[in-house]
Amino acid sequence: MVGKEGVPELGSDGSSSDGAGGWILVNARILVGLIGAVSCFSWLFVMLGTSIFIPFADLEGVATGAAHLAFLGGCCTTLLACWRFSDWLSAHRIVQVILAAAFTLAGCVGFSLYELAATWYGAFGFVLGCGFSLIYPLYGEYICLFFHSDIKPYIVGIFAASVFMCTGLLFSGPDTSFLFAIIFPAVAISAYAVAMVLLRLDTVEGVKAKASDKRSQVVWRSYLATATSGMAAGFALGCILSTQNAQSGVFVLIEVALLGTCIGLLVDSLHKNFANETATMRLFLPFSAVVVFPLLFVPEEIRYVFAVLLLCGSIFPTTCSLSAICRHVVLCDLSAIRAFSFGRLICFGGIALGMIISFAGFSELAVQAIGSTATILSIILFMVLVIFSASFVMTEDNYPDRDRFKQAEVKAGSGEGEAVLVAGPGTPIRRLAGEPAVSDEPEVIDEGRLTRPGIFYLKCDAVAKRYDLSNRQKEVLVMLAKGRNAEYITEKLVISSHTAKAHIYNIYQKTGVHSRQELMDLVEEMEIELPGSD
Template sequence: MSGDVSPRQAASSAFLLVAVGGFSLFWAVFLSMLMRNSFLDVDIENLWHHLVLRIALFVGFGLCSFVVSRTPEGVIGNRRRNVMTALVALFSIIAAVSSATYFITQTAHPLGFDLIVWALAGAGLCCLFFLWVESVSAVSQASIVKCLALSVVCGCGFYLVINMLPSPFNIAMLAVCPLISLGILKALPRETERSSAEAIPLAESKKNAHMSWAFGAIYVVYGIVFGLGAGSVTQIAGDAVLFVGIAVLAALGALAAYAFMQRFAGRIAQSNMLRMVFPFLVIALVPMSFMSNVVYTLCNLLLLGAYVFVLLTSIAYELQTANKRRASYLFFIGRSQTALCVGLIAGYGLGLAASAAGAINLSVLSAIALGLVVLLAAFVTFSPTEPFVHGTENGEASPGSAGEAGSAASEDGTGAGDPSGEGPARGEHEPGHWKACCATLAERYGLSPRETEVFYYLAKGRGIEHIQNKLFISSHTVKTHTYNIYRKMNVGSREELLDIIEDEKRSQRGE
């Protein structure tokens, strides 16, 4: 395996336009399968039946995510891509045949048939999702966030179109959208195509990822809460107002994710991002426990917006973290999606149990979800370590956390983390190992000799003026080299650069 990592570049306008259009069709179909819709939930009085089908959907999605996360090569090869493309095409065939059959006969399919159909549909949607994630993962972090957010916003518009159309036109749209999305994927500009040199074996990804058990546990609890909310929306009578509400709240969740990543990318850890969602979950779940009708519906839709926010920010964080830690993006995102699916299945399952028993109403389930959120908030807030990463118990700075030494370095050349003027801002007790890490990173990211010199000073926490005086170059030249270094290493701040060095140190120690 090559040790080189191609620097991720900003996406061109043409790439973004095509990617947003194609990816949006996935989100339109995904929302149609996830939420209450106009033609798949015709016989809504059989609430338990619809909950069972959505459990089957996420069983298929979750199993496919798990298989993808275990990809031995760490990238989607041609053979695997062909299989995934076939499963997407199978989704379209299934959607067309099963929906059209129901529309024509007005007779429900046998439950066993529906379970198989929805599980295969979940696998097909999962394949389309990962094919699009692969396409956008090779561009810069800013382009990834923009593509994810805009594609969801556009997808919400397509969701409305699908649900507002009369049958059988909505059925045709549901079946055709994945095929069109695949076609757009094939026509996508190849300026950002991943090469086989970027393949990272599964064993190396596991070693470099430093994931803890809490990573999955937190996402499972989130999935339970979101599953309860989505299951509750399924019982609400479908009309144009509800469909508009679903589209608007999902779009707002995407825009909130975009604004958050623009504002805090590189300066806030993923666990802190999850903490910020707690107030919105509490606001949504408290009224759900004792109110109904319009307020109840709005609360469920607020949960949908929070789900979209968590989903998009998690994808962006995990793509960034995978690149920094030299691990497969399929491993990171596959693990998180599997955990979310497990939680969604459990959430739908709680609603199914309540519906079948008739002894527990959805208000009680909302109170249960609120209790889970409170416990989760207490765990994440008061946990003394970063819950996503192994190795922080010994006092190491966790990847993704702000680098105090780097952020405290002033532009006048005084590095707060390096009072002696010689040692690095982090790891002063082992300068030799620190220099070896910097040399390895400079070679890996293809830094020029002059960029490497600037990189060493940046890694020490030095400011612009200090660097220009040491290297006898202008401040403009220092800024140009700094920009090129950040671009090649796909970072947006000094803190992210220092985090990469910390991750490399851990990797070389074998931690």
């Protein structure tokens, strides 16, 4: 099995100790994919937030707007196709990588041509969006596979690293920025191809679409929240793109503000996690209305200030919704490509809507056509949509979490009862080797009793909660309770023997046992309340 080296804190001798607020390290082989994920998000941020990928277009004309919207159109089209054909793509990841490389190469070559018509920039933007959205779900699956115990810190960390890379790109100058920008898609695709070979990703068995949809616990309000946060980001990006040049000093300040926001989110996710999904969304919606309203009155030259505030604010719900869908994949054992593609389709659809509204109100073409009325109407429309969304999203918690997941009994020989969630909290969506895949069908429980494996994992979970074990320690606990040794744990989790022994030592210290047999006895004797028992 593949995994990460979960090392929240490192001592002076390099040993690990678990605790809140520590940093998380990864295995060297998994780091290849992590670098690719950073490049993938950098590619997205540069394409949506700047015009660097359109070096020869008239920045004050319609070509840039057409390219950005076409890129989003390509993203949405391809994500829809990935969702629809997730079963086939899960079995042919290498084909997906090849197609991503082909579309990306065609888009980059097209943008490098000199002085094309606006329609051509739109076409190449669409093609580049297709290339991005073919590799994007694969990295979503990668995050679910290897960072399942600490998804949110990794996602926020990837965002922060990506914004940092984009900030550095702005200092390359207008003549060379395009050449540096195309490095991002090249690294993103190449890194995944290397990770596929190193970690045998092509052998990962995907969950079937039918089984995945049956297990899904996402409610429509969570998708509405995702679309609304995307719309806010798109509206802010449209305002910035319409009024600022990507090489200006103002744009550097924008990137610095985004980087500070991401770093703050990263620190919060590693400590108290105050910026959780529900709290963030409930605060962000009224914040959006408050920030956008002054755009009706402020001078044109300082509108970007409020757009930056809105963009920084949208980072909170965007990262939360992304981590929520990845965590949902892990908890419910879903098809990562299918669930991730659909969730991101909703987000990109919201970004496209927000960008269209913003371009219609702030672009020079719109202002010349109908004057300041265009700006007023676009701001009012945006606020109405935000208020409409808030009336639904703020009524209750929308994102599924592990507290909502309960195993339900299924009567033998009947179709009654709800589907059983086979995978327990923290279980990766698929083991790469050494263990059989989880069945796509719910386990039938005879005479209202749970099977032995179900009791075993419930007992391990109870021990982990009683002695405050971390997610990584719980994984090690399960293996120890099965009689596995440190060598086996090292191989299966792809961690060093030193780290494995450190985890075992910490588990022994917390539980007060002195041997593996005592730990096995502790798990065996743990009393639990079985679901459905009176």
